[in-house]
Amino acid sequence: MLGRLLHGRPHPGAPGAIGHARAYEVFSGLGFAGRRRRLYGQLVALSGVRPGEHVLDVGCGTGYLARMMAETVAPDGTVLGVDPSGPMIRYARDHTRLGGCTFSEGFAEDLDAPDGTFDVVVTSLAVHHIPEAKRAQAIKEMFRVLRPGGRVLIADYRPPSGRLARRLIGPLSGPVMRHNPVHLLEPLAREAGFGGLNSGDLRPFLHFVRGVKPAADERGRGVAGEAAG
Template identity: 50%
Template sequence: MSRGKLLHSHSKHSDGGGAINYPRGYEVLAELGFAGRRRSVFTRLAALSGAGPRHQILDVGCGTGYLTRMLAPLVGPEGGVTGVDPSLPMIEHARRRSPDNCSYQVGEGQALPFPDASFDIVVSSFAVHHMPVSARGTAMREIFRVLRPGGRLLIAEFRPPVNPLAARLVGILAGPAMRPTMPELLADLVPGAGLRIESTGTVGPVLYYVNAVRPLETRS
């Protein structure tokens, strides 16, 4: 059995996807995959999200809570960061390591357990490729739903690295679901849900990001 299969649970969906149920193994591989730059990369992502004091932020596919912990000091004690992930082991790992202004729930991106317009910002890092292909559009529409009008979305995903070793590590972390490439996929998914892409770019050797906004509602 490959290390990728050891990390990923069996999906109940016929078109891919699945949760990661081994947080410690994931943490080790993530540190290796970023070659010692994981903290600096996620610090950059936190800044790109636009997080600030009093913001309410949702992290879809939060995993071990690494990005939520980066966002927590930016929103301060009067703000909050909520993480949602389908894996109970990952959620439990996150809860043990996060400050008081972080909270976590077990759930899926395609069925977010939150009211409409609950959040100022939604972030998602390396989660879309874990979703079943048929659920990705639904998940993006759910993100649109829980964002307030004018709220912002930051998605960070893998882009294929050139270095063979880096490509192998990405394959271990991502599994077989990273096709088509995430830049191509997000270019369709994000505007397809009604969100307006404002910028795209790269951070480090394997990360591609999309910054988008839920347009303000216009009166008829």
């Protein structure tokens, strides 16, 4: 299966991590059918990122989205890409020539950053690689490292709806992507504390959720209101 080719030897702390960066880039180019930059440009726009902001890309892979984010936040903003796969991080570093765009090995469910560090957190095509039992904690970590008023954009693979397409994607990607429960992303974001949630689809196969970390006074009013009720 494609999954076995891309993943290689399982990572002890992240069994879904991709180990073959060059193969991933080749298959991404084929899978996006020449529309990768356009699709990721839509993700940049959906994130609402602005020049001068500080961005975290969780599960950054080879750094494709992180580099596009860095182009947008330049010259004074920064982008940090985090991924558990050493080969993906090395590839991202070797292919990035943008100031303020850096990469580090790390786990989504245990981010190595202080509270309130970033203005924007993004993650694309990464949540389905996180073990199911750790996904809620990963999104809570995204909430933690955002400043009050910061924004999150979570985009992941949306399984095809047609029976034929599901049969075709199955042998290539395996059950994780064929049955990827993207409908749970918004409830997980809500549980983590995000407000202002909205979601949608980007053709051909992405589902996204956007949210905002409430300002401290807004969270306080919510707690006070619940107590009064």
